[in-house]
Amino acid sequence: MRPGRNTAARTEILGLINKSEAALSHTEIQAAxxxxxxxxxxxxxxxxxxxxxxxxxxxxxxxxxxYAYCHECSQMHRHNHIHFSCEKCKKVTCLEGVEPVFKLPEKYKVNEVNFTVSGLCPKCS
Incomplete structure (x- = not known):
């Protein structure tokens, strides 16, 4: 990204994602x-x-x-929380207070975790 050229786009996209209660797709961002x-x-x-x-x-x-805004990231910058995907409204939300627990065999090193759980959100239940 060249300095200055995409500043307005960057600012708008970051603001849009930050204000959204649910994660947004590229298509949703482009429409907005x-x-x-x-x-x-x-x-x-x-x-x-x-x-x-x-x-x-x-x-x-x-x-x-x-894409979702990093609301609760610390200096360690982890996203090891669960994401909830509603089967009815298709919204994806971060469940910040819920961390998945798993155990890998020896010599496996985890770099990133992406857990998505599906079902019905409170609005669609």
């Missing part, structure tokens, strides 16, 4: 931006924000990549 920038710029900004640790990726049960 209403022509502010093209789809390639959105992908570049999302990749940059992910690399900077400001947002994180979630893959829902349908294989769609969604």
């Amino acid at each position: 931006l209403d022509g502010l920038c093209d789809r390639v710029t959105i992908y570049r900004v999302l990749d940059r924000l992910t690399a900077e640790g400001l947002i994180h990726k979630i893959i829902n049960m349908d294989g769609v990549v969604k």
Whole structure:
């Protein structure tokens, strides 16, 4: 991302993700931006924000990549919480207070964890 060129797009995308109660897909972000920038710029900004640790990726049960703001990340920057994917409304939310527990065989090293649980959210139950 070149300095200055994508500043408005970066600011808008980060603000949009930060304000959203649910994780957003590229398509949802593009629709909300209403022509502010093209789809390639959105992908570049999302990749940059992910690399900077400001947002994180979630893959829902349908294989769609969604993005959420890092609200409770510490200096260790972990996203080892569970994501909930509603089967009815398709919203994906981070369940910040719930960490999955698992045990791997010896000599396996975990770099990233992505747990997605599906069902009905409180609004759809």
